[in-house]
Structure formats: C-alpha cells, structure tokens
Amino acid sequence: MINETALLESKTLRDSVLERTDVLDKVKALSLLPDGMHVTTAMVAAYFEVAERAVNRMAQRHRDELTVNGLRILRGEELARFKGDTLSLYPESYPQPRSSLALWSRRAVLNAAMLLRDSEVARQVRTYLLDMEYLARTTHSVDNPAEAATQSLDDRIDQRITHILGKTVVPMFNALIETSGEHRKELIALRAGVQRVEQRLRQHHARLQRLESPHEGRPLPGVMASMDAMNGRTFEHHIAKLLRRDGCTNVVVQGGHGDRGVDIIALTADGRRLVVQCKRFAPYLNITSPDVQKFVGSAKVLYSAEVALYVATCPFTPEALSIAASGGITAVHRGLLEEWSAGAPLEILE
Known part of the structure; x- marks a missing residue:
C-alpha cells in the first residue's frame, strides 16, 4: 500500500484522486461561503487547523497546480460583484476584503490537503484517499461486480481477512510446516509474511471504521x-x-x-x-x-x-x-x- 506521504511528492498521484472531494466532509465538515461552492483562505486554514500564513505559503509554492484545480484571485470589478452578490448577504460573518480575495473550490481544498505537510486534518484526508485507492485495487477482481457494488466496504474487508487469510492461508502453512523438513524455515518465513499482511488489513479496516463511523469521536459528516x-x-x-x-x-x-x-x-x-x-x-x-x-x-x-x-x-x-x-x-x-x-x-x- 502506498504511504500517505507519497501524495506530498507526486503530482501525478494527486491528480489521480482529485475527483474524490467528498472525503473532505467524511474527515471533517467543510464550511462554504453563501454561494455554496467556495471558501476563503481563512476558511481553508480553519478547516485544516493551521495558521492562515501556512496556507498562503503553500499556495505560493504551488500556485499553478492549485489554479488549475479551482483557486481564483478576485480583484477589481470581479471582486466588487462577488462582495455585492455573496458576502453582503452575511456581513457579520464574512469580513469584507479590501483589494483582493482568494476563492478556493472544493477541488482546490482537496488539492491543498495533499500539499500541507504539518496539518493533522490534511494527513487524515491523505490517509482516507489512499485507503479508498487501496480498496479499489484489492477488490477489482471479484467475480460478480454488481454484488460487490452493493456490499459494504467493511463486509468485503472482513470477508477477505477471515476467509482467505485467517481460515485458509495460515492453516495451510501450519500444516505444511508440520510435515516439511527441508523447507521448514522458508515456510515459517512465508507464514510470518502472510500474518503481517493480515495485521495490515485489520489496521486498514479499523482505520476505515474510524473514518466512516459517526460514533467513534466524530459526528456525522455535513x-x-x-x-x-x-x-x-x-x-x-x-x-x-x-x-x-x-x-x-x-x-x-x-x-x-x-x-x-x-x-x-x-x-x-x-x-x-x-x-x-x-x-x-x-x-x-x-x-x-x-x-x-x-x-x-x-x-x-x-x-x-x-x-x-x-x-x-x-x-x-x-x-x-x-x-x-x-x-x-x-x-x-x-x-x-x-x-x-x-x-x-x-x-x-x-
């Protein structure tokens, strides 16, 4: 499984998961401006629980990439129209900008999650994205795609752990080790490897449950x-x-x-x-x-x-x-x- 820090280094990998903007609300509810589509830099900083200057520094380093994914800087007449049409609806809640205003789309916010190194919320978003990618790769070969689409993520992971590893592969290695002399060390090493994979899948399952469940310290998304x-x-x-x-x-x-x-x-x-x-x-x-x-x-x-x-x-x-x-x-x-x-x-x- 790819480590979550890979998203920090690979633009190609970031581009491959940018459609999954729904994960933002699964990890933590993302508040939007009254237009229902954008957030300000201050709101991005609040979501990721970092200082606004940290978001600005990241945006300066990756301006071209973020612009492609929906970051806009409003000035002049465009800013005046946005202030009149949107921000004026809630003057107490949204301070009026002076000469410019950065607007972030949800896609740009997800992009930011894959670029902010020192945010725990951003790390959770990256982990969730890679969990989904890993799950997609490990379940693509099921015999009945329609049935797989209706199964829950937890059911598929449980079935893979319990029936393939826990009840089939490890017992098979135990039997081979008992009857083998010449290759006993190699079989023990292979069994240990399978058990490590099983443990990793269990950890993966537990992490998905924490992210998906509203009852484990995080309320319902949205x-x-x-x-x-x-x-x-x-x-x-x-x-x-x-x-x-x-x-x-x-x-x-x-x-x-x-x-x-x-x-x-x-x-x-x-x-x-x-x-x-x-x-x-x-x-x-x-x-x-x-x-x-x-x-x-x-x-x-x-x-x-x-x-x-x-x-x-x-x-x-x-x-x-x-x-x-x-x-x-x-x-x-x-x-x-x-x-x-x-x-x-x-x-x-x-």
Whole structure:
C-alpha cells in the first residue's frame, strides 16, 4: 500500500484522486461561503487547523497546480460583484476584503490537503484517499461486480481477512510446516509474511471504521456544513429543536429586536429556567469576552436564569471561556455544537 506521504511528492498521484472531494466532509465538515461552492483562505486554514500564513505559503509554492484545480484571485470589478452578490448577504460573518480575495473550490481544498505537510486534518484526508485507492485495487477482481457494488466496504474487508487469510492461508502453512523438513524455515518465513499482511488489513479496516463511523469521536459528516448554510433565524430554530429533543419544555424562540440579549427561553426537563444566546458566525471568527459579558448580564440579571447557554458556530477566545465559566455560562463552541447536533446530549441539560 502506498504511504500517505507519497501524495506530498507526486503530482501525478494527486491528480489521480482529485475527483474524490467528498472525503473532505467524511474527515471533517467543510464550511462554504453563501454561494455554496467556495471558501476563503481563512476558511481553508480553519478547516485544516493551521495558521492562515501556512496556507498562503503553500499556495505560493504551488500556485499553478492549485489554479488549475479551482483557486481564483478576485480583484477589481470581479471582486466588487462577488462582495455585492455573496458576502453582503452575511456581513457579520464574512469580513469584507479590501483589494483582493482568494476563492478556493472544493477541488482546490482537496488539492491543498495533499500539499500541507504539518496539518493533522490534511494527513487524515491523505490517509482516507489512499485507503479508498487501496480498496479499489484489492477488490477489482471479484467475480460478480454488481454484488460487490452493493456490499459494504467493511463486509468485503472482513470477508477477505477471515476467509482467505485467517481460515485458509495460515492453516495451510501450519500444516505444511508440520510435515516439511527441508523447507521448514522458508515456510515459517512465508507464514510470518502472510500474518503481517493480515495485521495490515485489520489496521486498514479499523482505520476505515474510524473514518466512516459517526460514533467513534466524530459526528456525522455535513452536520456543521448544514448549520453554516443557515441564516440566523433558522439557526435559532435548529437550537430550539435540539433543546426539545433533550427534554426541554416551554421552548420559545424570541430572537430579534427587543430580545434583551437572549434568543431562546425554556425550561429544562427537571424544571430549571433556561436561556440561550445563538450566534451563527463563520468558523474562523471568535466569540470574545465582551460578547459573553453582555450575555452574563442578560441571563443572570434580566432573566434570573438557572441554566444559560451561549451557542456559537465558531470558537470562543480563552478569555471568553474564562468569563463564561466564572459567570455560570455554558459555552457551546463549534466542536461541542457539532457533537450535540449529531446526537450527544449536553451535560448541563441532563
């Protein structure tokens, strides 16, 4: 099996897998601009969990390759049209660029995953791509292609491991070793090689399960992408739906003019007064300490809340988290929101 670092070195190999843009959301949800097709450099950096300057350096080194795969630099009239048609829809979430704006297609983002050396997310994307390539090569010779297409990936790997290696090849070598004298050492060496292959396949299987399963520390793909596409009001109603799912009652969405800094009021399942502030911001922005301070006043003074949630589609600054903790506010940051939306309950509501 080709090592994942090969993608860093071989443009030919990168080109061969660029159609598999769906793996981006399988590894981690990729947020898009309101046009539903592009991301900015800041959003690329947020996805790969690296500094924006690291993405810019990589883009400068590989500009020709990335341009072929959808990287565009908007300037002048083209930039003005994009700002007016797209970014102006959500002025709070997407800061307006000055003289130029880099737009990345999903294909260009996948290309970036095969060029960023120091991103753990990019490494996972490369690993997933090569797992798929390996699986395609090892299953192309099945007798019934139609049946193979309907089998799950895990079923095919399990069948290959269990029936070919575990129940056929290794026992055969055991029998030959018992009855052979002259070639005993060679057979033992061959058996060891087969057992190494079996172990590698098991590791491969486990890795695929981690990548495919929503229950192994990573929620369902697309959860955050769908929320990033919502407007503020739709997002508030989405949070209200999660509250009802977790047993809250008397849930009222009141976000808007005159809400006094609280978007949702409710009662928890055990009767405690609950208030929620909802912020649908771009994932590369942050909730700051002044934001949380204002909510502390609204939640505790104006509403006398016993449970207060500040729910955001972006991270909180360390100072904001500290103020939230001292003020009795539960900060539901982007990662926690993803888990909550995918089915995990919030501890404060239990």
